[in-house]
């Protein structure tokens with residue numbers, strides 16, 4: 001069955017179905033997981049499986065077993081369970097997953113420190129570091145085996161024609177598709193969000209995230225390290241190279257001028273700067289891979305839905321990476337949307353109907369907004385200069401560290417348990 005579907009996905013788009021229940025645009029982590037989840041879930045629908053089109057403008061990233069992807073995501077247990085439902089977790093784990101059992105967060109001044117440990121809450125880990133390319137590759141392989149998903153890649157939408165009961169689109173090769181529901185999973189700069197004039201609230205953090213992979217003197221202890229500095233947080237996420245624990249993926253968020261300076265350093269100077277910034281928590285930084293600088297912008301769509309169109313993942317909300325929540329929020333979006341779609345389908349309601357989509361928006365917006373507000377609060381709190389604020393903040397962290405039940409509850413919330 002698998003190989004026949006792979007062939008059908010190689011057919012010219014004219015040979016494929018052009019009438020779909022759901023059209024997903026963007027096959028990043030969120031869009032690809034959506035197509036997979038909806039395709040599988042709907043196999044149990046009374047009305048039969050949904051027909052899904054997945055449109056992606058770029059060739060999928062390729063996982064490289066010889067080298068860590070500079071783009072990784074720390075995913076929660078809840079997200080891992082979702083990927084299991086998609087049928088891809090084992091495939092991702094077979095490529096490479098680094099699980100972490102502890103997290104240590106401290107303040108630049110060294111007076112506030114908090115440590116979370118999975119053993120305190122009787123869990124095998126706090127979360128998992130997955131490489132974006134490993135996850136997307138596993139999802140795309142699964143999708144190739146799903147009879148009810150057609151992949152259009154590389155392809156982009158050039159025209160939208162709205163009729164009352166369908167949304168019709170035209171692709172750049174002239175293919176016409178129509179669907180009941182269009183899901184925008186096309187990322188933070190969503191062209192669909194722009195086209196349909198969804199309003200957003202957004203602001204520039206004035207921060208740039210430097211991401212890369214490093215090799216350190218000491219093993220990473222399967223611990224995620226995060227140091228908050230007034231100029232921005234530095235995260236060292238532990239990577240597992242077949243048992244060798246000397247690598248970390250870093251996300252070093254700095255104000256733009258400082259990030260430019262750090263990017264201009266040669267590798268040796270950068271390793272020294274990073275060793276100092278991490279307070280040598282893993283000894284000296286010995287090696288650094290190619291660095292990438294990503295400007296950070298917080299953005300939230302005021303509405304996620306209009307008739308026949310819904311925003312999901314970063315197209316609906318993009319958030320500072322300091323707490324590693326972005327894709328976890330995206331996965332939570334699609335879990336809820338899948339429930340609402342199932343509910344609508346079983347009641348024979350048109351899936352593009354606003355009554356179906358609004359239920360998704362009502363359930364997801366408060367949580368996404370609360371997480372974004374918390375991240376903004378964190379960023380401001382650690383950038384604060386007044387001594388009283390700094391003292392209270394650092395005392396708060398250390399006090400919380402001693403309050404085991406509260407701390408354990410916090411970890412469970414962060415893990416989505």
Ligand SMILES: Cc1cc2nc3c(=O)[nH]c(=O)nc-3n(C[C@H](O)[C@H](O)[C@H](O)COP(=O)(O)OP(=O)(O)OC[C@H]3O[C@@H](n4cnc5c(N)ncnc54)[C@H](O)[C@@H]3O)c2cc1C
Nearest residue numbers: 026028029030057074186187313314321324325326327328
């Ligand atoms: C430095 C950094 C570190 C992060 N760390 C974490 C972390 O540890 N944990 C976490 O949960 N999150 C993290 N995030 C956030 C996470 O990366 C994002 O939330 C996630 O990538 C969003 O996935 P997405 O599929 O919604 O969007 P994207 O990953 O942006 O995917 C969008 C897809 O749509 C395609 N596309 C775009 N436009 C079109 C179009 N017009 N037509 C067709 N296709 C199109 C793109 O090619 C792409 O494949 C981090 C983010 C950054 C910047």
